[in-house]
Amino acid sequence: WLERRRLPPGVKPLPGPTNLPFIGRVHDVPEKGSWIKFYEWSKVYGPIYQTKMFGVTHVWISSEKIAHDLLSKRANIYSDRPLIPNLPDNRTSGDYLALLGRNDTWKRQRKLCNHLMHTSSLASLHDYPTLERNRFLYLLSQSPEDYIEYIEQFTSRTVSRLSWGSAHPAQILRHTTFGLLETISPSGALPNIISFLRHLPLALSPWQKKEKARHDLENKQFHSNVGFVRRMMALDRAEPSFIRTFLEEQASSLKSATKGEEEKQKEADEAMHVVGLMAIAGALTIGSPIQSYILAMCHYPEWQAKLQEEIDRELGGRCPMWEDREKLPLLRAVVKEVIRWRPAVPTGIPHAIEKDDVYEGYFIPAGATIHALEWGITRDEQFYPDAETFNPSRFLLPSYPTYREPLTTYPNLSGFSQFGFGRRTCQGIPIVEQDLFLTMGGMAWAFTITKKRDPATGKEIPVHWNDYTPLLIAKPCRFPFDAIPRGEHKMRKMREMYDEATEGEEAEKEESSEERERTEKWMEGIKMERGEEIPWQTAHDVVDSGAPATEATTGVTAAPVTAIIAPGTSGPGTVVSVAPVVNVDLDVTVVNAGSSGTATDDQPQVHLHTHTYTQPQDQQPPLPKLHAHQPEVLPHPHPHPKPQSHPQSQPLQLPHQQDIPAALVVEHQDPSPSLSSLSKSTSNSRIPSRAPSTRSVAPSITGSATSGTSATSGGSWAGCSEPSLSFRGSSAESSDCEERDVHHRPSAEEDMETETRRKRVRIIKATSSNASSTTIEERFGGKDTSMELGIGIGLGVVDGMETNEMVPGAWRW
Numbered sequence: 097w098l099e100r101r102r103l104p105p106g107v108k109p110l111p112g113p114t115n116l117p118f119i120g121r122v123h124d125v126p127e128k129g130s131w132i133k134f135y136e137w138s139k140v141y142g143p144i145y146q147t148k149m150f151g152v153t154h155v156w157i158s159s160e161k162i163a164h165d166l167l168s169k170r171a172n173i174y175s176d177r178p179l180i181p182n183l184p185d186n187r188t189s190g191d192y193l194a195l196l197g198r199n200d201t202w203k204r205q206r207k208l209c210n211h212l213m214h215t216s217s218l219a220s221l222h223d224y225p226t227l228e229r230n231r232f233l234y235l236l237s238q239s240p241e242d243y244i245e246y247i248e249q250f251t252s253r254t255v256s257r258l259s260w261g262s263a264h265p266a267q268i269l270r271h272t273t274f275g276l277l278e279t280i281s282p283s284g285a286l287p288n289i290i291s292f293l294r295h296l297p298l299a300l301s302p303w304q305k306k307e308k309a310r311h312d313l314e315n316k317q318f319h320s321n322v323g324f325v326r327r328m329m330a331l332d333r334a335e336p337s338f339i340r341t342f343l344e345e346q347a348s349s350l351k352s353a354t355k356g357e358e359e360k361q362k363e364a365d366e367a368m369h370v371v372g373l374m375a376i377a378g379a380l381t382i383g384s385p386i387q388s389y390i391l392a393m394c395h396y397p398e399w400q401a402k403l404q405e406e407i408d409r410e411l412g413g414r415c416p417m418w419e420d421r422e423k424l425p426l427l428r429a430v431v432k433e434v435i436r437w438r439p440a441v442p443t444g445i446p447h448a449i450e451k452d453d454v455y456e457g458y459f460i461p462a463g464a465t466i467h468a469l470e471w472g473i474t475r476d477e478q479f480y481p482d483a484e485t486f487n488p489s490r491f492l493l494p495s496y497p498t499y500r501e502p503l504t505t506y507p508n509l510s511g512f513s514q515f516g517f518g519r520r521t522c523q524g525i526p527i528v529e530q531d532l533f534l535t536m537g538g539m540a541w542a543f544t545i546t547k548k549r550d551p552a553t554g555k556e557i558p559v560h561w562n563d564y565t566p567l568l569i570a571k572p573c574r575f576p577f578d579a580i581p582r583g584e585h586k587m588r589k590m591r592e593m594y595d596e597a598t599e600g601e602e603a604e605k606e607e608s609s610e611e612r613e614r615t616e617k618w619m620e621g622i623k624m625e626r627g628e629e630i631p632w633q634t635a636h637d638v639v640d641s642g643a644p645a646t647e648a649t650t651g652v653t654a655a656p657v658t659a660i661i662a663p664g665t666s667g668p669g670t671v672v673s674v675a676p677v678v679n680v681d682l683d684v685t686v687v688n689a690g691s692s693g694t695a696t697d698d699q700p701q702v703h704l705h706t707h708t709y710t711q712p713q714d715q716q717p718p719l720p721k722l723h724a725h726q727p728e729v730l731p732h733p734h735p736h737p738k739p740q741s742h743p744q745s746q747p748l749q750l751p752h753q754q755d756i757p758a759a760l761v762v763e764h765q766d767p768s769p770s771l772s773s774l775s776k777s778t779s780n781s782r783i784p785s786r787a788p789s790t791r792s793v794a795p796s797i798t799g800s801a802t803s804g805t806s807a808t809s810g811g812s813w814a815g816c817s818e819p820s821l822s823f824r825g826s827s828a829e830s831s832d833c834e835e836r837d838v839h840h841r842p843s844a845e846e847d848m849e850t851e852t853r854r855k856r857v858r859i860i861k862a863t864s865s866n867a868s869s870t871t872i873e874e875r876f877g878g879k880d881t882s883m884e885l886g887i888g889i890g891l892g893v894v895d896g897m898e899t900n901e902m903v904p905g906a907w908r909w
């Protein structure tokens with residue numbers, strides 16, 4: 097009614113389903129495949145319609161023309177971003193360029209991003225995608241069932257090199273990035289659907305706590321990465337990277353010379369975030385079409401045969417290189433068709449409108465969230481006849497509306513609707529184009545991908561058609577397939593390519609062991625010196641009494657407890673945990689209540705001794721393996737270990753020590769075997785030197801101070817689906833299709849190690865019900881430092897019954 101009152105004369109509201117009070121149509125939207133529901137509605141209500149969800153107007157556009165008319169042609173009012181309730185400073189903070197509102201920070205950052213991308217693509221992305229593709233193909237040949245792991249390694253290592261000149265940060269990047277995807281996805285966090293939950297104070301919001309832990313780790317990583325590049329530059333050994341380009345240009349710019357140190361540092365901090373966002377975008381998205389390619393080849397073997405024919409004919413048996421792109425139009429058409437057939441961002445990344453607008457007589461209110469529904473746009477029969485069929489011909493034959501000449505250039509991904517519209521279009525197309533050309537071309541050259549056959553019956557094992565993960569960036573759920581190498585020769589060649597690609601890694605180990613050690617230790621979260629943080633230990637929190645338990649389905653442990661381990665609290669409360677302890681070996685001695693520090697007379701003081709940090713590295717307890725599989729020798733082809741299912745978190749049996757007069761005890765167990773065997777990471781690599789990146793104009797990140805005042809977009813990010821809060825694994829793939837942890841599939845031996853490691857930290861309820869510890873002393877190298885307990889293990893004691901939950905909501909390694 098209110099909205100109708102706002103309607104100018106002669107203007108109609110957009111069509112759409114009838115909304116229920118307050119919730120609108122939220123109940124209609126399924127958890128998985130929400131985009132299919134939005135597309136179905138477009139069949140009923142037209143190519144532009146609206147829905148309401150919790151008071152926010154969402155406009156859904158399923159026509160490329162309408163998306164252009166609004167988002168491109170009227171970009172001055174359609175280029176804002178909506179507020180993300182679970183990341184409420186997304187529009188202003190400057191941490192994530194892609195999520196910023198239309199303000200000066202966004203303009204400045206976009207300009208810098210564009211410049212860095214352009215500079216790097218002029219240098220053909222320094223061959224990083226080729227190098228990583230070569231590594232990827234051989235790994236895939238060794239265990240195709242680990243394809244998701246290897247694809248994610250490929251995307252994150254490539255973009256890490258591009259961003260910081262090293263693949264070191266790739267693993268952590270994967271984890272923090274997946275966490276961010278959950279934070280911002282409508283189906284990833286409850287406040288994105290029930291937006292008033294964002295007003296909960298930090299202490300009461302498991303979502304904010306989790307995001308804070310993730311953000312802290314990410315921030316530390318970004319600072320470390322820039323520090324690494326600076327150190328390498330000082331030694332004249334920095335590989336080309338976005339950050340190196342920025343720092344070099346900043347150092348040589350005349351404009352910069354007039355600036356003070358503080359201003360330069362501010363610019364460098366901003367560049368750190370811009371590059372961080374580019375890395376995030378690259379690590380998240382590109383894996384989706386690579387996986388969809390494999391899915392497509394399972395369903396359309398005839399296109400695989402045609403592709404192989406083109407590659408063999410044009411390249412005479414050689415693996416495609418980026419320089420071959422003019423000769424391989426079918427390969428480019430396959431790349432484009434995969435993205436059309438299974439869009440990586442099927443709901444699009446929403447824009448927000450800043451002023452009331454009228455389109456074709458329909459009213460679009462200021463503040464509405466505008467979705468270019470990529471799934472719908474790619475199913476517009478006018479442009480994509482028989483849209484459900486995978487058909488690269490649509491870009492190669494003049495009879496199709498999407499055909500374009502010359503075929504030496506087209507098809508390509510520039511201007512493709514799948515990369516957005518107007519002033520917010522994707523900045524990463526050069527990376528996407530090269531990554532996909534090389535991986536899809538490489539796979540077609542190397543393997544014949546087929547559906548797997550059941551060894552017992554000989555029958556094909558069915559492969560799903562369209563079962564995708566539900567987050568903002570959708571990936572096909574895991575499916576079985578075979579990747580059969582196309583002959584001995586190709587197998588040998590793959591091994592050679594792998595050796596060449598990883599040669600630099602060995603060289604680096606020799607020449608830069610100190611740097612490597614530093615980075616490895618940082619990656620492992622090991623505290624090197626007093627005063628440094630352990631990145632992922634921010635997690636365990638205690639929420640003061642009375643708060644209702646959060647449902648287990650949220651993936652966050654929350655249980656009423658009678659013994660509380662937090663400053664100044666006592667009595668029943670709720671324990672919330674969001675991240676794992678992975679490398680802490682704790683030993684607690686309970687000392688007298690109120691003995692020192694801030695403890696009051698009736699509050700026992702607990703001393704925590706860590707053993708981990710005082711031991712030589714090779715005696716430290718193990719961390720989980722960061723890599724599922726790394727071939728060491730050249731068996732050809734060698735049998736690969738069968739992955740084992742990851743044990744689900746099992747409740748630990750806590751000894752009940754009634755006679756301990758304190759709030760809690762953390763029980764120490766012997767350290768487990770050597771860390772070093774687990775820390776050999778494929779991330780440690782530095783490729784052999786290559787030409788430095790082109791120097792060009794000084795980066796202009798000072799920007800202008802014009803405009804940018806945007807209407808508040810009070811809307812939620814999007815409205816749909818069930819919450820699923822946990823960081824379930826490193827990859828979106830693992831998020832909702834299955835419980836299996838594909839990223840780390842430990843052997844039985846590792847399982848035991850993991851279990852030992854987990855058991856090392858135990859918290860035992862004591863009888864004293866009003867006890868609460870205020871300070872935990874942590875001992876490093878004989879010196880005591882203060883630290884809050886609760887480092888990432890979710891554990892609560894419910895009325896004398898011990899419960900403990902091994903952080904189901906935290907990252908699994």
Ligand code: HEM
Nearest residue numbers: 194374377378381440445515516517520521522523524527
């Ligand atoms: C298959 C891979 C990718 C797909 C499908 C994709 C798609 C998209 C889409 C749909 C948008 C939103 C456009 C809009 O709001 O209208 C976007 C934005 C963006 N993408 Fe990508 N992207 C991909 C890879 C990358 C990569 C590798 C980078 C690395 C630099 C990147 C950087 C960005 C940036 C910086 C933005 C934000 C632009 C802005 O808000 O001003 N993307 N992308």
